[in-house]
Amino acid sequence: MRKKKLFFSLIFLLFIIGLLLFSVNGQDNHQKIPIEKDIVSLHSEWEFYWNQLLDPEAIKQEKNKLNYIKVPSSWEGKVIDGKPLSNVGYATYRLQVKIPKEDIGTNKALYLRYIGSAYQIWIDGEKKDVIGHVGKSIEEEIPKLRLNVIFFEPKQEIIEIVIQFSNHSFREGGIFGDVSYGDAKVLIPTILKGLLKDSFLIGGFFFIGLYHLIIFGMRKLELSIFIIGLMGMVGAVRTLLLSEYLLFLLVPHIEWTLMAKMEYLVEIAGFLLVIFLMKNMYPKEVKKLPLLSSYMFTILWSTFIVLTPAQVFTEHIFIHTAMMIIFLFYFVFYVGILAAYRKREGASINLVGLMIIMICICHDALYYTQIIESISLLEYSGLLFLLMQAVIISYRYAKLFRKNQTLTRELIAINGTLEQKVMERTKELKKKNEDLFYQATVDGLTGVFNRTYFLKKVTERLRSPKAGLTLFLIDLDDFKSINDRYGHIAGDHVLLAFSSLLKETYEDIGVVGRVGGEEFAVCVTKISEEEALHEAERLRILIESKKIYLHEEKRISITASIGIAYTTRYNIKFEDLYHTADLALYQSKKTGKNKATLGELVFR
Incomplete structure (x- = not known):
């Protein structure tokens, strides 16, 4: 642990020394043309x-x-x-x-x-x-x-x-x-170096951001990875906006005022993403009041930039920078140090990265207002911070991979026979569920739907009767006499044979159910009223012609009375439809049995 802390502290120290030497002794092509042979600065x-x-x-x-x-x-x-x-x-x-x-x-x-x-x-x-x-x-x-x-x-x-x-x-x-005069052959390559440097930074931000977004796409639970991906994209856009020459090559007719607003708004977006990242990674360390205050500042300052001319909001760069530094001071020195003290994962590395960013923001504010003569450092610090996040994520995934390998080996050893047991148990539960469902929905004697489940299925169809819905209520004529003459076993045999006839005829096109002792019902959709009458008559004749064998030497014929209820209305109650069919059935019985009668829809 001490070696890791020493290593990252050394990286931080070398980075700061390198930036200071580069800003004092070097020249950044992004901001100035270095004085080379055949190039003269007109200062x-x-x-x-x-x-x-x-x-x-x-x-x-x-x-x-x-x-x-x-x-x-x-x-x-x-x-x-x-x-x-x-x-x-x-x-x-x-x-x-x-x-x-x-x-x-x-x-x-x-x-x-x-x-x-x-x-x-x-x-x-x-x-x-x-x-x-x-x-x-x-x-x-x-x-x-x-x-x-x-x-x-x-x-x-x-x-x-x-x-x-x-x-x-x-x-x-x-x-x-900068204003420089020189030989064209020397000046152009010098300018191109600066553009290549900008292109490198833009590409670095973009691909690091894309890398994190792809990881988030595969593992959506870790919001911090998504935030880091957005930070990479914001860094790419900000660097492009600062490199006006590249921007004008891509969008030659863009208005400068729009570009200036975008530059400031993108910087605020980056600031807000840093806060989101700290809140997501260290929720227990971030206090509510500073968090809400930073959100309020972001909203107000963004509105100020959008609504005011460029000359106004660019004059207030010190206020803009000072407020960001105040909030970052809290998130870096309070939240970051507290998270590192509590040994949150990656907190020490994040603390170093955020401290570098904060120093570079202060530096760039002085540079852009020409208080100091240097180079812009924020994009370098932002890229370094994103690289640190990539290191943290890579370490986290390597650690998780090793842990998963260990767990996998342990699970394989422990659960050698578990899969077979689970399959057997699942099969058993499936069979029991099927049996329970059958018992709850199917009539035990005839194998057609019972009254409760038949009502449910018909009610579902009543919500959208489409081209018409017909309910046939069918009652076997003189069934009591069959029971009295041949016995209840023979009666059950008749009911079973009759229900089989109904299933064979209507199971593929409708719903069949037993709603009483010798009373059955059939629901058919997508037929007209005239077709419903023809179908009822066809069914009556089919029942009349059916010979039912009670045993090898004895067979009997049966007849049935049918009540018909027909509707094309939406959301009609099943009770009204059933009552209509029941009245029609009563009429068939009353007028001689072995008949099919269409009832007029009655609402109760």
Whole structure:
């Protein structure tokens, strides 16, 4: 256990040292172009014309006092005529660059990153590109933020660069990103390195997220795996949104304001997923009040982002970041440490990962507001955290697999004969259930349904009579005389033979039941009233022609009276149908027996 703690602590320490060295000494292609051979950074004092949109010709005629501004930096706070500038406005920048003579007539490029929030550029008096639409008001401006590479051939030793800016949509205005000049053959591969790095991060987040979602699809009980999968997808989307060049390649006509809202909302989604993960993994450590407060903050801040312009919600990045840090401080340092202290599974690794994420959020807030000069670290920390989750899950499944193997071997040893016993017991129970069902639903003498189950089956059909439902109530004529003359055994033999006749005739197309001593009933559907009368008459003749053998030397003929009830109505009561058929049967008996009578439906 001590070796594991030492190992993960060492990983954490090496990761932090590596990030710090990388941010201080290195340059991240996602944010800046490194200074290589034949690439020159144009970070210097540029001429600055506030509240003027001047082209190169107009600048030559400009006689007002020159102002200068440091690039890269935002113009917010710069003092002009004794007044500090706000972040909203428009201006013109100009720089003259002296190049070596051998650069004249060769392929060169100008790299611009993060110029907000709309601009158009001239090089040596020739308009080269327009990003968005420069305007003197928010109504005129169409904002667009993305890196840009402009190719040109210098015609003289002094290159003049003129850029008109407007910013009515972002928290910062002016050139607050890198501007570099260099040989096109060197500059393009350098930019591609940055795009490849972004692609690697996007792919890493995506495939880690997909891996966890697939695992969740196979094992849906572990919600934490699903949350981690969503975190991977959110990380991929956020990295894509930060890499504007890739995003504009995929969706060239996307509005910048929509992209900015998506970027902030995706970040909040990631924050919310971290909270969901902590709540799911450590429910006993998470308190209700901080949890509900974090949900409320998420709802309110998301609503604020959706409803306000980009210039408003981007200005409040400090509030946005500070609130997330406060909640994460609780979930990391209180919940995480408490879970680690209570030795929850994976708690120590999660604590390290979340602490790294929290440090990187603070770092990136300072970086994006240009308080420090560094690189963005949050995506790296997020990817490391997801990798840690993959390690935890892999360890958990390996442990579970070993445990299952042990249990399987034990079960095989213990339950050698259990399967056969279970099969025998199941077969026995099935037979008993079948016997119980038979006794509960079938008449013991005749083998047709008893009165109770017959009523149930007919009631089911009465809910949707479809093309008509007919109930035949059949009573054997003078059955008492058969019992009196030949005995009750002979009477039972007659009942059995008669019920067999009904089953053979109607079992496949209807329901047959014994509803009284010598009284039977048949229910048939999907026939008309006229067909019901014909069927009753056919049945009467069939019964009349039937010879029943009492024994080898004696056989008798029987007749039956039939009462018919017919309906096409929905939801009629069985009692009303039976009463109608019973009255019709009584009429058949009264008028001479051996008859079939159709009754008029009577409701009681």
